[in-house]
Amino acid sequence: MDELELLKQDWKKQDANLPYIEANKLDVMIHKRSASLTKWILIIAILEFIFWMGLNVVTSTKDTADSLKSLHFYKINIALTVLNCSVLLFFIFRFYRNYRGIQTTDNARMLMQKILKVRRTVNYYVIYNLTFLFVSAIMIMTAMYFYDPTVKKLLEISENGQGNITSWGLILLSAAFIIVLLVVFWLFYKLLYGILMRRLKRNYKELNKYELDDC
Amino acid sequence: MEPKLERQFVVLLEKKQNIVHKICRLYTNDADAHNDLFQEISIQLFKAYPKFRGEAKFSTWMYRVALNTAITLYRKSKKRIRTQDFDTVMFKVASEDYDNTVEQQLKLMYAAVKQLNDIDKALVFLYLEDKPYSEISETLGITEVNARVKMNRVKKKLKELLNS
Numbered sequence: 001m002d003e004l005e006l007l008k009q010d011w012k013k014q015d016a017n018l019p020y021i022e023a024n025k026l027d028v029m030i031h032k033r034s035a036s037l038t039k040w041i042l043i044i045a046i047l048e049f050i051f052w053m054g055l056n057v058v059t060s061t062k063d064t065a066d067s068l069k070s071l072h073f074y075k076i077n078i079a080l081t082v083l084n085c086s087v088l089l090f091f092i093f094r095f096y097r098n099y100r101g102i103q104t105t106d107n108a109r110m111l112m113q114k115i116l117k118v119r120r121t122v123n124y125y126v127i128y129n130l131t132f133l134f135v136s137a138i139m140i141m142t143a144m145y146f147y148d149p150t151v152k153k154l155l156e157i158s159e160n161g162q163g164n165i166t167s168w169g170l171i172l173l174s175a176a177f178i179i180v181l182l183v184v185f186w187l188f189y190k191l192l193y194g195i196l197m198r199r200l201k202r203n204y205k206e207l208n209k210y211e212l213d214d215c
Numbered sequence: 216m217e218p219k220l221e222r223q224f225v226v227l228l229e230k231k232q233n234i235v236h237k238i239c240r241l242y243t244n245d246a247d248a249h250n251d252l253f254q255e256i257s258i259q260l261f262k263a264y265p266k267f268r269g270e271a272k273f274s275t276w277m278y279r280v281a282l283n284t285a286i287t288l289y290r291k292s293k294k295r296i297r298t299q300d301f302d303t304v305m306f307k308v309a310s311e312d313y314d315n316t317v318e319q320q321l322k323l324m325y326a327a328v329k330q331l332n333d334i335d336k337a338l339v340f341l342y343l344e345d346k347p348y349s350e351i352s353e354t355l356g357i358t359e360v361n362a363r364v365k366m367n368r369v370k371k372k373l374k375e376l377l378n379s
Contacts, residue, residue: 203333
């Protein structure tokens with residue numbers, strides 16, 4: 001293409017028109033804080049780990065323990081907490097290892113692949129937590145159905161034909177509550193990572209076009 | 216980083232800063248964004264420098280880190296107000312010896328290149344920098360055949376942009 005060759009010739013003469021930054025200014029510049037995508041990913045991942053860990057701590061108060069005991073759920077809860085902590089440690093270890101693997105000196109495609117892998121680690125952790133939230137909510141609600149005095153009373157009233165709530169109604173209401181909670185979380189993640197990773201995903205897709213082998 | 220190594224890096228960056236400026240001009244549209252990206256690339260180069268073992272030329276290594284930052288790592292600052300300064304938006308046509316038609320053609324070409332997507336811009340950039348296809352493919356992580364195919368598509372795309 002003639003135009004591109006013409007551009008190539010002109011390109012070589014560009015240097016004279018470019019800005020010039022003195023060494024002392026460069027020295028200051030390189031010590032400034034980075035605002036890169038990987039830094040954002042790291043910050044958000046730490047916040048996510050803290051959030052899910054915090055949620056576990058908040059729900060482990062004495063009051064919760066007492067009410068769990070009354071629901072015959074205390075021992076199961078201890079086992080679940082141990083499981084939760086081990087899973088958290090596993091994910092932090094994996095995240096750290098993958099994050100350390102990100103190198104700006106890799107080729108563009110590999111760098112993108114590694115960043116996506118790091119993000120996927122955190123995504124799996126979030127999926128684990130949402131599943132955990134879902135399963136434990138169902139378990140607690142089942143326990144409440146059998147052991148919680150307030151729920152029992154409500155159901156007794158309805159069976160006598162005086163109340164408005166039936167057992168099916170209660171189950172449907174609980175299921176709707178859980179679904180809404182999960183959808184809100186899912187939308188939040190879609191939005192957050194949609195904004196953060198959009199450009200990377202678009203470029204990764206572009207690089208992968210017609211590329212059959214893996215890096 | 217050791218002060219000696221840091222000094223060495225700053226000297227090299229000062230000498231080769233044109234590479235970074237050219238990438239900044241391709242990937243940004245105003246002076247503020249240009250400076251912002253230049254800073255981020257400098258930081259990333261500085262962070263990666265201790266691992267630079269001299270197995271490749273400093274400039275080759277620099278192309279890779281700088282392009283990776285522009286394409287993947289750089290996040291535009293939302294706070295910045297867009298100031299459309301046309302002197303920095305476009306590459307200036309370098310020589311004044313051209314006749315009007317050639318100058319006009321070059322201006323259109325620079326404008327068309329700016330409209331390409333991030334990956335195509337990188338391809339064109341490396342091509343204009345006279346890099347062989349083997350180096351282009353290594354920098355981007357694609358096969359040499361694919362780099363050639365993509366470059367042909369970019370040429371076609373540029374032609375379409377020029378005719379539109």
